[in-house]
Amino acid sequence: MLSLTVFAPLVAAALLLAARRLPDRVVVWAWVVVAAGEFALTVALWVTYDGEGIGHETDRPWIPGAGAAYHVGVDGLSLPLLALTAVVFLMCAVHTLRREGERDVRRFAALFLALETTCLGLFAALDLILFFLFFDLSIVGMYLVIAGWGHGARAARSALRFFLYTFVGSLALLLGFIGLYAASSPHTFDLVELTADPPLRGEGAGGALVLLAVCVGLAVKTPTFPFHTWLPPAHTDAPAAGSAVLAAVLLKMGTYGFVRIAMPVLPDAWRTYALVVVVVGVVSVLYGALVALAQTGFKRMVAYTSVNHMGYILLALGAAGMLGGGDTGTRTVAVSGAVAQMVSHGLITGALFLLSGVLWDRAGTYAMDAFGGLAGPAPRFAALTALAAFASLGLPGFSGFVAEFQIFAGSLGPAPVPTALALLGILVTAGLFLRALHRVFLGPPGSATAPVHDLRPAETWSVVPLLALSVAVGLAPRWLLDTVEPAARRVVELVSR
């Protein structure tokens, strides 16, 4: 069933490409139906997962000569992300139902469906080469989305920059994978085997270099300071649905890689350099927040808050690797907070990017100074954006609070000073979101206020479920954390051995 879930969108994409004569409405509805089916499948995967180890596993030889296999499976780390992926892609499909839908909808839908396969495949992969395959193909797919459907004069340039950065990062990742392969005996790319018997234990230089290669590759994708410079232009010039997927799902590939690969397979090196990870995380938190504060464009500001939010995840994962101070329980809280943050950020930032698309659709600009007083003509838009903004700054009652509270509670013991510094990030984020809401929705109307009318049903219904899920996690987090926590504890055990 897992393989079906992963590859069904790809098949649908091929069918859509082959069906040249379909009217656009039919295409989008077909896309919505497939995406909804995918969501149902991921929910079914989650419900039928028995909570122990790896479920729904398939392990077939693929390139035995090269040590690569088609090995997929799910556990508490991947299930929430698989479900998140399915939700976000479904909402993108719904979003495209609006009247100003993208041009050349057939290819747009096919591309997104193919992209969905790469995202689901990555979160299900238990083989490094399979992981790398989906990692690279997601880059190619997102490049095509930005270059083909981006707006703004520099879309092609931004797409190229995104591609170069993340692709170069992926090559560093591959180098690290080959290092792991060469160091393991018998040679294998299998994550389960590598986790059970980690190579490069105790050899200082080898483990450190391989960890460096893997981390650089993942950090570019995440992105953390100083590898984040591709992110703002890519987000600004991507279509709304593209931005939503990029922020909500593609960025998680980086952070998921840390939890899935870097920590369990290179435990010694991770513990040795945990402080570096923490520092990079804190710098990302503060830098992302401060730069976001200085932005004049709404979408660019949201893009920078992603850097800030990803920084919290690194802080937690680094803290979980720091021995001394904090027992297994505390560190488990940090890791499960990091996973919750991935889900939470996906829901909230996905919603924010879909909402920011409204500004461009109506007025052709993101400049916050051009707007003002939007709450009057567009009350639903204002209300939903305000909700998303409050969720993003970590207000209790939303998923962001659950995640960030766990991160801080778990990290405070092992890394008190960095955690205290990172707390400042919350303050700045709160300030910047309030300021943005103030500039866009309150006050006298700006030059671009006139053409903005309220949300269409498709736009409303693409955002409401995301925020509803965020509230659901925020009010009753157990259904999520009960799945995540055992896996998080396992990661902590693996990294402390």
Added chain:
Amino acid sequence: MDPLALAPELLLLLGAVLTLLTGSYLPRQRQWPARLIAALALVGSLAAAVVQAAGDDRMVYAHTYAVDGPTHTARVLVPLAALAVLALSVERTRGDRREAEFSVLVLLGSLGSVLLAGASDLLVLAVAYLLASFPLYALAGWARDARGAEAALKTYLLGALLGITLLLGVTLLYGLAGATDYAGLRDALGGAPRAALAVGVVALLAGLLFKAGAVPGHFWVPDAATGATVPAAAFLTTVPKIGGLIALARVLLAVPDSVVDWRLLVAAVATAGMTLGNLAAFGQRDPLRLLGYSTVGQAGYALMAVAVAGREDALRGLLFYLAAYALTNVGAFAVAAALPTRTTLGAYRGLGRHRPWTTAALAVCLLGLVGTPPTAVFVGKLTVFSATWDGGLAWLVVVAALNTVASLFYYLRWLAPALTPGPPETAPVEDARPWASTTAVGAAAATVALGVAAGPVLAVLPDGLLR
């Protein structure tokens, strides 16, 4: 004596003769039967090779020629690549005065490349080198225009010069070992004087690096890629590499690395090749010249496997890499052959809108050359990199990874305009070239298929050779 042992090679030779004769007697506008005969000869050679591959590996003709896994691979790869070249050349060569000659030269060049791959004796190697080189000179100048003449002259001068050094190397090794067959060399060279052996190996290497189009024998490659006709360039940059690199692995394995550290030498040459090829490709505005330099870089990656030849998975990786490279490179050249008037990178702008299939083929081939999964070159790189790391040359893998990063930039300089909407830099005058574009799409599909089905293919490929 077993005349049938060389059936695939003989079929190529027979095909060349028949094509030449048929071409001479046919009117200029109806030369297609000659091409058909050439294609049939290639298919026949391929079939014979497959039949023989099922049999036992053995040495034939007094231990001078190996009928073993690497030879079988070359016997399959070379005709396949040649068939693709014949297909993509249809529009360019049809109706030309020398249409049949093109097919003949392709057949003879293929024959030379296969013989190079199978040679297990220094004298056979020397003969195969000459046989593999002369058709290439003619092929480079096939169009008989000024650029073709330059391409032919450059190829010829370098080929002749490095051919002489190859003969010098053969002489030296023979003098040192008292034998010319590789088994004899292996036994006798253990106690050879180091300096003399080193000179001999370097001289021999130079000739074979010319065939592989690798640094330092690469100077002809960019000129041949731009000066020769596109189909000829596709052949020149693909087929000789197959024979040259297998021959290199064979002959080096006959030299004990305890006496002369040829592994380090090859690793250095590989480093120089990929770095130089990639750096030189950066500034190119002509897609063909860019591809030319890219093939120099690609030869560098393949040489990594030669540097660790004899160790686990190295030979298998080399053979897979050659197969993947040949498919992908022919595909990229086929795109250029389908769009002959787009001679600058900027002229590809907006291609995606008008030619979605050709653009998709271009994207797959160029991303393939970078090494993007799931294309074949990715698996090729993966196996070669792993074998090299395993073989103790981890630094070379790091160099190669850095070079892969660098290569990304120039491949994208070509791909990005093609995917960007907008008018091209110069308005192309285009007629449909169905043969060339179909070849491009076919090669692109094949490189993905080979990548996905890499498991069984790798299992079939041999990891050792006979001596």
